[in-house]
Amino acid sequence: MSKIEQWTKLAENASNIDNELYTKFDVKRGLRNADQTGVLVGLTNVGTVIGVEKNEKGTTPVEGRLEYRGITIDKLVDGFQSDKRQGYDETVYLLLYGKLPNRQELEDFTAYMAQQRYLPQYFTKDIILSFRGKDVMNMLARSVLALYTTEDNPDDVSTKNVLEQSLSLIAKFPAIVAYSFHGMRYHHMNKALVIRHPKPELSTAENFLYMLKGGNRYTPLEVEILDLMLVLHAEHGGGNNSSFTTHVVSSTLTDTYSAISAALGALKGPLHGGANIKVMAMVDDIKNNVRDWASEREVGAYLHKILDKKAFDGSGKLYGLGHAVYTLSDPRAILLKNKAREVAIEKNKLDEFELYALIEKIGPGIFAESKGDNKVIAPNVDFYSGFVNCSLDMPPAIYTPLFAMSRIAGWSAHRIEEINSAKRIIRPAYKAVGPKTEYIPLHNR
Numbered sequence: 028m029s030k031i032e033q034w035t036k037l038a039e040n041a042s043n044i045d046n047e048l049y050t051k052f053d054v055k056r057g058l059r060n061a062d063q064t065g066v067l068v069g070l071t072n073v074g075t076v077i078g079v080e081k082n083e084k085g086t087t088p089v090e091g092r093l094e095y096r097g098i099t100i101d102k103l104v105d106g107f108q109s110d111k112r113q114g115y116d117e118t119v120y121l122l123l124y125g126k127l128p129n130r131q132e133l134e135d136f137t138a139y140m141a142q143q144r145y146l147p148q149y150f151t152k153d154i155i156l157s158f159r160g161k162d163v164m165n166m167l168a169r170s171v172l173a174l175y176t177t178e179d180n181p182d183d184v185s186t187k188n189v190l191e192q193s194l195s196l197i198a199k200f201p202a203i204v205a206y207s208f209h210g211m212r213y214h215h216m217n218k219a220l221v222i223r224h225p226k227p228e229l230s231t232a233e234n235f236l237y238m239l240k241g242g243n244r245y246t247p248l249e250v251e252i253l254d255l256m257l258v259l260h261a262e263h264g265g266g267n268n269s270s271f272t273t274h275v276v277s278s279t280l281t282d283t284y285s286a287i288s289a290a291l292g293a294l295k296g297p298l299h300g301g302a303n304i305k306v307m308a309m310v311d312d313i314k315n316n317v318r319d320w321a322s323e324r325e326v327g328a329y330l331h332k333i334l335d336k337k338a339f340d341g342s343g344k345l346y347g348l349g350h351a352v353y354t355l356s357d358p359r360a361i362l363l364k365n366k367a368r369e370v371a372i373e374k375n376k377l378d379e380f381e382l383y384a385l386i387e388k389i390g391p392g393i394f395a396e397s398k399g400d401n402k403v404i405a406p407n408v409d410f411y412s413g414f415v416n417c418s419l420d421m422p423p424a425i426y427t428p429l430f431a432m433s434r435i436a437g438w439s440a441h442r443i444e445e446i447n448s449a450k451r452i453i454r455p456a457y458k459a460v461g462p463k464t465e466y467i468p469l470h471n472r
């Protein structure tokens with residue numbers, strides 16, 4: 028056995044905690060109460076996420092509701108889409124400033140953000156391209172940390188400074204993601220290196236598509252859908268893992284770049300934002316292993332195998348299904364499903380769309396059967412977003428970065444709220460359950 032294998036065994040043994048102790052000491056695992064609702068650890072005005080109704084009997088599953096600053100996501104989307112406008116800048120304004128902008132305010136904000144899109148001189152060459160990154164989330168996080176060094180006063184946590192930093196990051200994320208992706212392809216896939224400078228006259232969504240694909244390589248439907256994706260991913264309350272990470276890290280009064288890079292690390296995980304790539308890979312795996320994609324019996328049998336850890340990545344997870352808060356439905360998944368059908372028709376991918384719809388239909392029942400779990404699960408936002416991204420010919424490497432490009436808005440609003448209102452370092456308790464041990468001098472061991 029190699030040294031590292033021996034140390035691995037030691038580390039595994041040292042990190043083992045008897046499962047029963049969690050029950051004995053009433054540990055709120057995952058910061059969840061016994062009824063699966065989240066432990067209340069903060070207050071927020073930014074967003075509301077509802078998946079159950081509390082009553083005297085406990086909780087009852089209800090259709091999911093998501094509000095940004097008190098406005099339901101459906102109404103917000105309907106508002107800008109029925110005006111045939113794009114909604115991301117308006118959403119960012121709403122999340123950061125707590126109110127909808129009027130026409131002039133929106134124009135001023137959009138113009139300000141468009142001017143903020145440019146990266147500092149030499150940043151692309153020296154930071155984004157120099158380390159030959161293989162993962163765009165990782166390249167994004169290290170670019171965020173590097174931006175700290177380009178500022179005169181990065182540690183100032185006054186609202187004005189944090190807001191300026193946040194606006195700058197929100198505006199710069201699309202360029203960092205697009206250039207990181209091109210750098211990765213250039214270094215690792217022998218593709219041409221393409222750097223397209225941002226165009227201030229384009230919307231956030233269209234500018235990103237332009238930097239990624241080039242002019243005339245996307246359709247108006249693609250711009251509309253990317254804008255919708257950005258709006259739907261922008262915020263999800265204070266308790267989602269990456270926003271909570273932002274709260275935790277911001278509560279130390281550290282700088283914006285440190286807090287946002289930590290949030291990026293949280294979002295990347297396959298149980299959180301990284302699930303969108305996993306959904307795509309899982310469905311590809313199903314397509315490769317199931318003969319008839321329309322057969323409930325064949326697809327169902329394969330889903331059982333995945334849950335039994337006998338297929339796909341061996342994790343036993345049906346990615347894109349289930350949620351810590353939502354039960355009967357995730358309102359974002361419903362909005363995305365409608366769009367997914369439209370794209371599927373435009374891109375001639377209806378058979379694939381129907382496979383997703385079949386997994387949505389039978390997945391929850393198979394989960395209940397296989398796990399003997401009465402937890403009510405439904406598709407979450409990541410379920411159809413992978414399909415939509417794929418239909419838009421977005422490379423999987425940027426699925427989670429696209430989520431980050433949007434969620435940076437929510438993280439920023441939560442960071443400003445944490446610094447201004449919560450005013451306590453977040454410091455919960457861990458009970459030590461290991462044995463007391465004597466220190467033995469080295470020569471006696």
Ligand SMILES: CC(=O)SCCNC(=O)CCNC(=O)[C@H](O)C(C)(C)COP(=O)(O)OP(=O)(O)OC[C@H]1O[C@@H](n2cnc3c(N)ncnc32)[C@H](O)[C@@H]1OP(=O)(O)O
Binds near residue numbers: 302334400
């Ligand atoms: C943007 C987002 O972050 S949306 C979420 C994206 N993540 C995914 O889609 C990954 C798949 N889903 C999941 O893993 C879970 O549903 C989560 C992490 C999203 C939420 O989990 P929670 O509601 O907290 O459930 P929890 O983690 O307590 O799980 C309860 C049990 O159900 C299981 N479970 C929950 N969802 C699933 C699923 N989709 N597939 C398999 N098992 C699941 C868990 O493994 C756990 O089993 P265990 O008690 O044997 O360990």
Ligand SMILES: O=C([O-])CC(=O)C(=O)O
Binds near residue numbers: 267351407
């Ligand atoms: O709220 C959560 O736990 C995860 C989620 O859907 C999100 O962050 O969008």
